[in-house]
Amino acid sequence: xxxxxxxxxxxxxxxxxxxxxxxxxxxxxxxxxxxxxxxxxxxxxxxxxxxxxxxxxxxxxxxxxxxxxxxxxxxxxxxxxxxxxxxxxxxxxxxxxxxxxxxxxxxxxxxxxxxxxxxxxxxxxxxxxxxxxxxxxxxxxxxxxxxxxxxxxxxxxxxxxxxxxxxxxxxxxxxxxxxxxxxxxxxxxxxxxxxxxxxxxxxxxxxxxxxxxxxxxxxxxxxxxxxxxxxxxxxxxxxxxxxxxxxxxxxxxxxxxxxxxxxxxxxxxxxxxxxxxxxxx
Amino acid sequence: xxxxxxxxxxxxxxxxxxxxxxxxxxxxxxxxxxxxxxxxxxxxxxxxxxxxxxxxxxxxxxxxxxxxxxxxxxxxxxxxxxxxxxxxxxxxxxxxxxxxxxxxxxxxxxxxxxxxxxxxxxxxxxxxxxxxxxxxxxxxxxxxxxxxxxxxxxxxxxxxxxxxxxxxxxxxxxxxxxxxxxxxxxxxxxxxxxxxxxxxxxxxxxxxxxxxxxxxxxxxxxxxxxxxxxxxxxxxxxxxxxxxxxxxxxxxxxxxxxxxxxxxxxxxxxxxxxxxxxxxxxxxxxxxxxxxxxxxxxxxxxxxxxxxxxxxxx
Numbered sequence: 001x002x003x004x005x006x007x008x009x010x011x012x013x014x015x016x017x018x019x020x021x022x023x024x025x026x027x028x029x030x031x032x033x034x035x036x037x038x039x040x041x042x043x044x045x046x047x048x049x050x051x052x053x054x055x056x057x058x059x060x061x062x063x064x065x066x067x068x069x070x071x072x073x074x075x076x077x078x079x080x081x082x083x084x085x086x087x088x089x090x091x092x093x094x095x096x097x098x099x100x101x102x103x104x105x106x107x108x109x110x111x112x113x114x115x116x117x118x119x120x121x122x123x124x125x126x127x128x129x130x131x132x133x134x135x136x137x138x139x140x141x142x143x144x145x146x147x148x149x150x151x152x153x154x155x156x157x158x159x160x161x162x163x164x165x166x167x168x169x170x171x172x173x174x175x176x177x178x179x180x181x182x183x184x185x186x187x188x189x190x191x192x193x194x195x196x197x198x199x200x201x202x203x204x205x206x207x208x209x210x211x212x213x214x215x216x217x218x219x220x221x222x223x224x225x226x227x228x229x230x231x232x233x234x235x236x237x238x239x240x241x242x243x244x245x246x247x248x249x250x251x252x253x254x255x256x257x258x259x260x261x262x263x264x265x266x267x268x269x270x271x272x273x274x275x276x277x278x279x280x281x
Numbered sequence: 282x283x284x285x286x287x288x289x290x291x292x293x294x295x296x297x298x299x300x301x302x303x304x305x306x307x308x309x310x311x312x313x314x315x316x317x318x319x320x321x322x323x324x325x326x327x328x329x330x331x332x333x334x335x336x337x338x339x340x341x342x343x344x345x346x347x348x349x350x351x352x353x354x355x356x357x358x359x360x361x362x363x364x365x366x367x368x369x370x371x372x373x374x375x376x377x378x379x380x381x382x383x384x385x386x387x388x389x390x391x392x393x394x395x396x397x398x399x400x401x402x403x404x405x406x407x408x409x410x411x412x413x414x415x416x417x418x419x420x421x422x423x424x425x426x427x428x429x430x431x432x433x434x435x436x437x438x439x440x441x442x443x444x445x446x447x448x449x450x451x452x453x454x455x456x457x458x459x460x461x462x463x464x465x466x467x468x469x470x471x472x473x474x475x476x477x478x479x480x481x482x483x484x485x486x487x488x489x490x491x492x493x494x495x496x497x498x499x500x501x502x503x504x505x506x507x508x509x510x511x512x513x514x515x516x517x518x519x520x521x522x523x524x525x526x527x528x529x530x531x532x533x534x535x536x537x538x539x540x541x542x543x544x545x546x547x548x549x550x551x552x553x554x555x556x557x558x559x560x561x562x563x564x565x566x567x568x569x570x571x572x573x574x575x576x577x578x579x580x581x582x583x584x585x586x587x588x589x590x591x592x593x594x595x
Contacts, residue, residue, distance in 0.1 A: 043329050044329045044348065045567040045571070047578070048578070049356040052352050053352055060346060063338065063341060063342045066338070084338060104567070105567075105573070107574045163577070163580070164577045164580050166577070167573065167577040257333055265453070271448060273339040273340070274342070
């Protein structure tokens with residue numbers, strides 16, 4: 001039921017269309033990649049062996065999704081090194097929610113972060129189901145299939161953590177810190193490009209609509225758990241949103257770390273060991 | 282069953298929790314499996330930083346999956362050890378944190394650079410796989426059973442390590458040189474993985490008599506050298522001059538033991554080697570930092586365990 005006209009394939013897009021598709025893809029890919037990068041910090045550090053395995057699974061799912069979206073950016077020419085390993089840290093579009101570091105032992109943070117993110121992800125993927133760009137539309141289902149479990153995992157944990165006063169307080173502390181950054185999930189990159197994304201039917205809901213829907217979901221849920229949400233208006237966006245290419249200092253450190261081997265070995269290529277997503281489809 | 286009956290019956294997968302086994306057997310099996318489980322955890326601890334360090338998206342995914350597999354192996358093995366009724370998993374994890382739990386020599390060394398990753402993921406895992414394959418015949422059925430899954434997954438890990446080694450040894454001159462340097466540093470440790478020659482090993486005789494183990498350290502070392510010396514050479518690595526390894530020409534080798542640092546080895550075996558102590562303490566710190574979560578989980582379980590608390594009706 002896509003009302004907008006279908007867009008052609010990657011080689012036949014106008015410059016303006018292409019810019020809109022690329023921006024949308026960078027939002028998706030960078031979020032998943034950076035969030036996964038942070039999640040993996042919990043490997044061999046989670047509270048139990050079982051929770052270690054579960055969060056590792058989620059991290060790998062997100063890396064897999066990042067791979068799917070970066071692969072669509074490769075349609076336009078850049079290879080993996082240009083998209084990841086050689087891209088300047090000031091050219092990444094991910095929400096600042098995904099890049100924040102964890103305090104040691106602060107298990108409330110990844111759980112709450114995952115909840116806030118995955119609730120948003122559900123809404124954002126729904127808005128891509130009828131995207132006018134077939135390459136995106138065709139990959140949404142695969143991602144959605146895995147995201148359901150992530151939300152369930154986060155909610156199961158949140159509900160248990162909220163039962164006890166001491167652990168609920170930890171969740172509250174994490175919420176106070178993460179909430180402004182979570183708003184950036186639906187923050188615009190360039191206003192004009194975001195409008196074009198909507199006008200071209202690349203997504204079927206605007207950022208403002210999705211943000212509203214997300215808040216209507218997460219605020220009551222968190223309040224029911226006994227948490228207080230300081231839900232102001234647009235003003236709770238932090239100065240740096242990630243979407244506008246400005247990031248926290250922690251991002252620069254993270255970028256330095258994950259690109260270190262690539263740079264130190266003087267690499268110019270990134271090894272692929274798995275099949276191209278188009279071959280799998 | 283007394284110990285003589287155990288020795289008489291000992292065979293592959295012969296004993297299970299249904300059997301009434303003497304304490305001597307249960308303790309020996311616990312010691313062996315706990316060591317193995319601890320090694321999975323400490324191996325994962327050592328490799329985990331390389332999830333972040335991996336220089337491609339696919340390598341990152343593979344490293345994350347490998348570390349996850351090792352934690353999964355730890356989980357399986359602690360369960361196999363718990364089923365002997367000597368120690369609980371929490372006790373074993375606490376012992377590991379407190380520096381009382383023993384684990385493989387190679388996981389006491391620090392690993393700083395990407396070029397070192399195949400030393401663990403190819404050579405050490407390859408060596409471990411040889412040993413583990415023989416443990417599918419162990420007399421403690423839950424242990425042997427765990428080895429089916431562990432060996433299956435280790436096969437992928439060794440391939441992953443081998444692919445990284447191949448990539449480095451066909452990469453730039455700098456990569457090749459750094460990899461050779463790493464190999465020279467790790468090679469003696471890898472040889473020591475199999476422990477001293479049999480006359481110095483204290484636990485083997487009993488473990489072999491009751492069927493927990495089926496091959497001696499010497500047999501395992503020979504099997505490893507037969508397979509891995511040619512592989513190292515195939516990828517362009519030069520085998521270091523020391524330790525001197527004499528090829529007896531009949532698929533057996535003799536390692537000149539004086540060329541290896543056994544003081545260091547036994548310091549490691551006591552958990553007294555400095556880098557290893559740092560790794561044990563680092564993991565302890567991580568375990569302690571999430572103690573509050575386990576407390577919350579315990580309260581949650583108690584609340585749902587059947588109304589032992591007055592407020593359970595709420």
